[in-house]
Amino acid sequence: MGGGTVKNILSIAGSDPSGGAGIQADLKAIAANGGYGMCVITALTAQNTQGVSAVQAIDGHFVLAQLEAVSADVQIDAIKIGMLANTQVILAVNDWLDTVDAPVVLDPVMVATSGDRLLDDDAALDSLLDRASVITPNLLELASLLREPAATQWSEVLEQAQRLAAKHDALVLAKGGHLDGEVCPDALVSAQGVLAEFSNPRHHTKNTHGTGCTLSSALATIFASSQDWVSALEQAKAYLFRAIVAADELHVGSGHGPVNHFVDFFGTVDPMDQWWQQIQGLRDSIDNLEFINQLADGTLKAADFGYYLAQDALYLQRYAQVLAEASALAPDLEAQRFWAHSASEILEGELQLHRNYLVEGSANPSATTLNYVNHLSASKQSYAELIAAILPCYWLYQDIGKRLASANHEDHPYKQWLGTYASDEFDLATERAINMVRSAWQLADPGLRERMRLSFVRSAEHEVAFFDQARLNRVEFSTV
Numbered sequence: 001m002g003g004g005t006v007k008n009i010l011s012i013a014g015s016d017p018s019g020g021a022g023i024q025a026d027l028k029a030i031a032a033n034g035g036y037g038m039c040v041i042t043a044l045t046a047q048n049t050q051g052v053s054a055v056q057a058i059d060g061h062f063v064l065a066q067l068e069a070v071s072a073d074v075q076i077d078a079i080k081i082g083m084l085a086n087t088q089v090i091l092a093v094n095d096w097l098d099t100v101d102a103p104v105v106l107d108p109v110m111v112a113t114s115g116d117r118l119l120d121d122d123a124a125l126d127s128l129l130d131r132a133s134v135i136t137p138n139l140l141e142l143a144s145l146l147r148e149p150a151a152t153q154w155s156e157v158l159e160q161a162q163r164l165a166a167k168h169d170a171l172v173l174a175k176g177g178h179l180d181g182e183v184c185p186d187a188l189v190s191a192q193g194v195l196a197e198f199s200n201p202r203h204h205t206k207n208t209h210g211t212g213c214t215l216s217s218a219l220a221t222i223f224a225s226s227q228d229w230v231s232a233l234e235q236a237k238a239y240l241f242r243a244i245v246a247a248d249e250l251h252v253g254s255g256h257g258p259v260n261h262f263v264d265f266f267g268t269v270d271p272m273d274q275w276w277q278q279i280q281g282l283r284d285s286i287d288n289l290e291f292i293n294q295l296a297d298g299t300l301k302a303a304d305f306g307y308y309l310a311q312d313a314l315y316l317q318r319y320a321q322v323l324a325e326a327s328a329l330a331p332d333l334e335a336q337r338f339w340a341h342s343a344s345e346i347l348e349g350e351l352q353l354h355r356n357y358l359v360e361g362s363a364n365p366s367a368t369t370l371n372y373v374n375h376l377s378a379s380k381q382s383y384a385e386l387i388a389a390i391l392p393c394y395w396l397y398q399d400i401g402k403r404l405a406s407a408n409h410e411d412h413p414y415k416q417w418l419g420t421y422a423s424d425e426f427d428l429a430t431e432r433a434i435n436m437v438r439s440a441w442q443l444a445d446p447g448l449r450e451r452m453r454l455s456f457v458r459s460a461e462h463e464v465a466f467f468d469q470a471r472l473n474r475v476e477f478s479t480v
């Protein structure tokens, strides 16, 4: 990954012979995120996608023997702890942790998705929690660790997570997967409060066996390389979401099936569809903006439209330069020509449209405009990241353009503008841009793929702010 050395990640967990949870899930998630996976088995379970029929804990002495065999020989870069089965195993792991120095992600596995118990004494976990760098309880486990009733609101989950963080001097990854609602929020919480929150849409599938194991293993693996918990969580959650979306491609059992750990390697889900789904919330925000609604119904004030257009002209000038840079970095002739042609189209076509409405050179870039173009510039580390950052400007305008065009009519004050982004040519250009990004993604390693996705999402965020800026900056509009 990214040219760095491969990190050694140890999972201490139970075995799930059906391969969806426990050490099997951990090893897959570690490998899929570029780590070298090792595992010390704490318990054998007899389980499948429908439930657990038997548990055979491994003798504590033998768990310790496994741990010592690994640490005597191998440098361990991060540890993920899952199912521990009983007090004897917990004590063995606790003793051994005294002898090693590695970050610990502790998933306090108590009950399986199927409802079966996987730990015989929850209280015994307390001593181990002090050793964790990050504790990753689901909503029920969080309540159980605090001996409090389960939270029913996300705000209560965050408060409980903060109390657990303070109690054990650790970070807590609060998970909202068990709440009702169309979003699945997760937050990294310290004793001081929320450090970062990441959400994804709820994907409608029953195949969520092993989500907790997968997330905690991916988090440990990514942290071992980045040494940053917040960005590691953002990446791990995005990875898990891709694996959940692709879960239905697998056909494993008739109960809660596993997530598709190797989605990035063998999955048939289109990564571009996944990116598009991930910015659903941002797309909804754009549709709900006052600016967009007034633009559609023609009630937008001329001054606001003027402000927007002036900033858009400044943006597009820079955007055309960035497209030319993409052309310079492009790996093949077709891509080189496409980006160069697109740059010239903007300079000759779109900017000309702005000139019809504007007196040229009438504004300075706003902070919002600068933020966006700076993000584009910052994505120049690689061709793949750059074109991922370029894409939302095409795709979102094509998408919004369709809805705006349906509101257009002969006497619409912004008729010409509303027509621009709903043309067949623009559809074709957008489709080609999406294809270029997809091709670059297929050639990228997991680290680069994640940086591409982030560049794309950041640009989509900048698009929302860009549309909203006329409203926010109305009074600050300057012609200086």
Ligand SMILES: Nc1ncnc2c1ncn2[C@@H]1O[C@H](COP(=O)(O)OP(=O)(O)O)[C@@H](O)[C@H]1O
Pocket: 137, 138, 139, 175, 176, 177, 178, 184, 185, 186, 200, 201, 202, 203, 204, 205, 208, 210, 211, 212, 213, 215, 237, 240, 241, 244
């Ligand atoms: N249907 C779903 N769609 C999207 N994300 C999900 C879904 N179910 C669970 N997740 C995510 O999986 C992770 C683990 O979720 P959770 O169910 O809360 O914990 P656990 O698997 O430990 O019980 C969380 O990041 C959660 O947001």
Ligand SMILES: Cc1ncc(COP(=O)(O)O)c(N)n1
Pocket: 013, 014, 015, 016, 021, 022, 023, 045, 082, 083, 109, 111, 112, 113, 114, 118, 208, 209, 210, 211, 212, 213
């Ligand atoms: C060996 C083992 N470890 C952990 C889990 C919990 O996984 P999940 O709650 O995601 O089903 C499990 N079912 N089996």
